[in-house]
Amino acid sequence: MSKKFFLGVDVGSVSTNLVVIDDEDRLVFKKYLRTNGQPIVSLCKGLDNLTGFDKELEISGVGTTGSGRRLASVIVGADIIKNEITAHAVAAQKLMPQVNTIIEIGGQDSKLIILRDGIVYDFAMNTVCAAGTGSFLDRQAERLRIPIEDFGTYALQASAPVRIAGRCAVFAESDMIHKQQTGHGMAEIIAGLCEALARNFLNNLAKGKELKAPIVFQGGVAANIGMVAAFEKALAEKITVLKYYDVMGAYGAALLAKEKVLSSNQKTKFLGLNTSRQEYKTLSIECQDCSNCCEVLKILANGQEIACWGDKCGKWSGSNKKYTQESAS
Amino acid sequence: MNQVVGIPRGMFFYKYYPLWKSFFDNLGVLTIVSDQTNKQILNDGVKHCVDESCLPVKVFMGHVLDLKDRADYLFIPRYTSISRKEYICPKFGGLPDLVRCTIKGLPPIIDTEINMRKDKDNSALAAIEVGEQLGYTLYQSVQAYQLAVNDYRLYRSRVHNYELPHRIINNSKLTTLNPKTLKILLLGHVYNVYDSCLNMNIISKIEQNGGQVITLEMFDTRQLRLLAQQLDKPMFWQYGTYALGCIYSVIQQQQVDGVIYLSSFGCGIDSFVEYMAERRIRQHTNIPFLIISLDEHSGEAGMNTRLEAFFDTLKWRCRNENNISSYGQCVYDS
Numbered sequence: 001m002s003k004k005f006f007l008g009v010d011v012g013s014v015s016t017n018l019v020v021i022d023d024e025d026r027l028v029f030k031k032y033l034r035t036n037g038q039p040i041v042s043l044c045k046g047l048d049n050l051t052g053f054d055k056e057l058e059i060s061g062v063g064t065t066g067s068g069r070r071l072a073s074v075i076v077g078a079d080i081i082k083n084e085i086t087a088h089a090v091a092a093q094k095l096m097p098q099v100n101t102i103i104e105i106g107g108q109d110s111k112l113i114i115l116r117d118g119i120v121y122d123f124a125m126n127t128v129c130a131a132g133t134g135s136f137l138d139r140q141a142e143r144l145r146i147p148i149e150d151f152g153t154y155a156l157q158a159s160a161p162v163r164i165a166g167r168c169a170v171f172a173e174s175d176m177i178h179k180q181q182t183g184h185g186m187a188e189i190i191a192g193l194c195e196a197l198a199r200n201f202l203n204n205l206a207k208g209k210e211l212k213a214p215i216v217f218q219g220g221v222a223a224n225i226g227m228v229a230a231f232e233k234a235l236a237e238k239i240t241v242l243k244y245y246d247v248m249g250a251y252g253a254a255l256l257a258k259e260k261v262l263s264s265n266q267k268t269k270f271l272g273l274n275t276s277r278q279e280y281k282t283l284s285i286e287c288q289d290c291s292n293c294c295e296v297l298k299i300l301a302n303g304q305e306i307a308c309w310g311d312k313c314g315k316w317s318g319s320n321k322k323y324t325q326e327s328a329s
Numbered sequence: 330m331n332q333v334v335g336i337p338r339g340m341f342f343y344k345y346y347p348l349w350k351s352f353f354d355n356l357g358v359l360t361i362v363s364d365q366t367n368k369q370i371l372n373d374g375v376k377h378c379v380d381e382s383c384l385p386v387k388v389f390m391g392h393v394l395d396l397k398d399r400a401d402y403l404f405i406p407r408y409t410s411i412s413r414k415e416y417i418c419p420k421f422g423g424l425p426d427l428v429r430c431t432i433k434g435l436p437p438i439i440d441t442e443i444n445m446r447k448d449k450d451n452s453a454l455a456a457i458e459v460g461e462q463l464g465y466t467l468y469q470s471v472q473a474y475q476l477a478v479n480d481y482r483l484y485r486s487r488v489h490n491y492e493l494p495h496r497i498i499n500n501s502k503l504t505t506l507n508p509k510t511l512k513i514l515l516l517g518h519v520y521n522v523y524d525s526c527l528n529m530n531i532i533s534k535i536e537q538n539g540g541q542v543i544t545l546e547m548f549d550t551r552q553l554r555l556l557a558q559q560l561d562k563p564m565f566w567q568y569g570t571y572a573l574g575c576i577y578s579v580i581q582q583q584q585v586d587g588v589i590y591l592s593s594f595g596c597g598i599d600s601f602v603e604y605m606a607e608r609r610i611r612q613h614t615n616i617p618f619l620i621i622s623l624d625e626h627s628g629e630a631g632m633n634t635r636l637e638a639f640f641d642t643l644k645w646r647c648r649n650e651n652n653i654s655s656y657g658q659c660v661y662d663s
Contacts, residue, residue, distance in 0.1 A: 067630055085638035120642045122617065125635060208611065291369035292526075 004060040006261070007050075007270070008254025009043065009076060010087070010247065011035065011068030014107025014134055015220055016042040017250040018050060020057065025094060025255065029053050030247050032220075035107075039068040040280045043075060047276035055273065062270045063087075063257030065249050067108075074299055074307040075280065077271035080253070080260045087252030089113050089120050092216050094255055095242045100212040103231065103239075104248070105201070105221035107134045112205040114212075124205040134221045136169045140176070140193060144186065148224075151190060155226025158191035166196025191226060198230035213237045218245040278302050287311060331359065332463065334439070335400025338363045339389035340421065341408060343494050343523040344546075349404065351480035352456055355473035356465055361399055363392040365499065366526035370395055375625065377431055383593045384625060385520040386420055386427070388527055393428050393435070402463070403428075403438045406455065410446035415567040418598060439463075488546050493532065495523035510541040511643050514579060516572055516606065517591030518599070519546070521623060528591060529629050531621070531636075535589070538640040543585060545575055553578065569602045576606045580613045587617045587643050594624035617642050 003022055010017040016039060020029040031049050033042045050057070063080045064072040065087040073081045084104075088111065092102050102113040110133050114122040126133065141148040155161075162184050165175045172193070179189055215237055221227055222245040231239050244251050261268060283298040296310040296317075308317045334353055336346065346362075353360045364370065366388055374391025396403060405428060408421040420427070425440035441458045445451045453474055460470030488494055491506045513535055521528055522544055532542050553574025557564065564570040579585055588610055592599035603620055610618045619639045621632060 067634070083634045083637040083641065085634070086641040119645045120638075121615075123638055123642070125631075208608065291364070291367040293368045 004258075005057055006061045006063070006254045006258040007059045007076070008087075008247075008250040008252065008257060009046075009062065009064045009069075009072045009078070010066040010084075010249035010253060011039045011043060011064065011072045012066040012084075012107050012249070013109075014138070015246075016046055016066075016068075017247040018043075018046040019244070019247050019250040019254055020050065020059070021251070021254045021258065023258070025258075027244060027251065029057075030244065030250075032246050035068075039071055040075060040282070043068075043072055044276035044280070047076070047273055051273045051276070057273075059268065059270050059273075061254075061257035061261035061268045063253030063255075063260070065253040070309070071299070075271075075301075076275060077269040079257050079266070079269050082253060082256050084249055085111055085113060085123050085125070086120070087249045087256065088218065089115060089252070090255050091244070091248040091252030092218065092242065093118065094251075095244070096214065096216060096240065099214050099216050101215040103201070103215065103217045104219040105133055105197075105217075105227070106219040106249075107138075109133060110201055110205065110219075112201075112209065112211075114209060122209060124209070126204060134219070136172070137193075137197070137221065137224070139169075140173070143173075144190075146186075146190075152194075152223070152225035152227065152229075154187045155191040155194045155224075156229060157187040158185075160188060161191035161195050162188050164189070164192040164196040166193075166200035172196060191230075194224070194226040194230040195233070198227065198234045201231075202234055211235060211237070214240060216240045216242055218242060218248040220246055222246070287316065289315070332401040333359045333361055333399070334402045334404050334463075335396035335436070336360055336362050336404050337389055337392035337396055338365065339392045339524075340385060340424065340520050342520070343498060344519045346498055347484040348477050348481040352459075352473050352477035355476045356460060356463070356469060358463060360404075361396065363395040366391070366524050368526075371526065371625075379427075379431070381595075382420070382427075383595050384527065384623060385518070385524075385593060386424075388520075388524070389424070390428065390431060393432060397432065397435060401436055403436055404459075405438050405440055406459075407440050407442040409442055409444040410567070411443070412445055412567045412570075413449060414446060414563070415570065416446070416565060417567055418596075489549065491543065491547055493523070493542065493544070494519075494546055495525070495532075504536070504541070507541060510539060511587065511640070511647075512585040513540040513542055514575060514585040514588045515542045515544050515591060516575060516588065517545075518568060518593065518596075521591050521593055528623060529632055531589075531591065531632070534633070534636055538636060539644070540587070540640065545571055548575055548578060556581070566598050566602075568598055569605075572602050573605060573609070576609050579616065580609065583614065583616070585616065586647075587619070587639065589639070590618070590620045592620060592622045594622050617646075 006021050008019045014035055016033045016035045018031045019027055022028050029050060031046050033046055035042050062076050062078045064078040065082050065084050069081050088102060088104050092099050100115055104111040110126045112124045113120060138148055141151050162179050165171045176189055217228060217239045222241045228239050228241060278301045281300040285296045287294045287296050292312050294311045298305055299307045311317055350360060370391035371388060373394045374387040378387040378390040405425045407425050408417060410416050425438050439459055439462055441455045443452050443455045456474040457467055457470045487497060492503050496503050515522055535542050553571045556577035557570045557574040559577055590603045590606060592603050607618055610616055
């Protein structure tokens, strides 16, 4: 019997990740790409990479997650579309079955997932503000002209981290500049920033929640050893960073796709690796037919419409009866 | 008399519309209602209203603008209190004035005060006053109001029977209680819970995820008051008393599978009722609790992700319910 492979795709605000697992849940391929504000382009690039890796690879199931999960599902043909929280929880549990707390910090949102007895018990996500997330760290690294990869090493060199207000990204930045102008070293400021982010996360998301060990830390920011140290200091607990920490969402999506395909015995909806060769275009229109003025989006592949959404009445999307406005019924 | 009274579809609309509609019908007064909230109404409201106001008040302004040129009178009663010794949000008390100062060229506003803080029959007196303004005698108004109260009771009993108020009022398809679906208590102010545009269709989304919505209005208010006596001291706000009454009822009877609290960004009452509710739920039960705060952003992705994850949590629990090890150990520990 030939081996089965499953593809997981996580299209996030900052990174687009692809992983392929085999039927024993081992990772055989992983790709971490920057989204750069162009989810379709980076997704196609990822698929090209996969073709370059092994073009004979037979994919038996596809799962998509992340904020661009719906868009990704149309392009690759997904068997399952899952929210990030479930995908991350499933992935962490696979690698560490006894996990009780998951801290996930991504590009534009941060999540806290609490598990008890093997099921998700509670979760919290940051509100609209992106102050405590990766994109803010990215910006600061850019401003200080330090590669983001070295951020953590700098933080660990600090003798005494300075205190920086982490409540709001704008205030944090002016606070950092102020500390910088009074003469504090780069390492101390970076360490202070890491601590501010950890404090902000715990104050915002963990309010009133019990963070029981074992605690895992995942998402792109987990690569930053300074952040890991800041969380360990704040929580006085050991923080584990699992081996696939940067692609956990995609790994979870692949696991969920495997479960779905194997349990339903259906053939995969995967459109094949060649789907990245097509030319994709999106078309935004504001419908003027009623006072709702819906922003309708059409996705075209080689000039043919493959998906459409955004309308409340279902007039444009036709079959898309999901989320119809109450008045229509 | 062919005068038309315009009723804006905002604030307490989904609470008291059936009462006043019936009252005006019985008097023979024509009424019109503003359209269901849409982008136009939302944008108009945001544009015209004072900046620091909450979203529901802004939306109300949009509804007033929608009615402005279609009605001879606007019906915006000044609700000060709707129950004994309790208050409601002060924005209700100032609403007619706020409207008058914000929008120019309005038809006359019927802004009779309704204050039941001292006397629960005050709304009948208010009705007489409303009738008077429209040129009806005391006898006509009293009779119309009595009939309206009967209609209102009928409507209330339909709501108690798990029919959603906005669906009754908008004549849309009603759903009946299905014992197999997950029951979700959706707590929040009437103007957040039943306005499908403002809350980004949360009720339909819950239903699409396989849930069924139970709201505060479906509970027996007398019972809620009794339950709320467990609080250290009486709540100042009528809504708070009822909301926490619901929470105590859920703690006692466990009749729902999850609680979602829908709060308005910047709402003073919500800001502490939501945490009082959360603390009690977490302390005394294992029922999942989710807070969703509403503001002006129209991107639905954030809400969809939270709702989907919330339902995954609920379903995951149900699936595992039969797998609990009799040894008191987790079946997943290896």
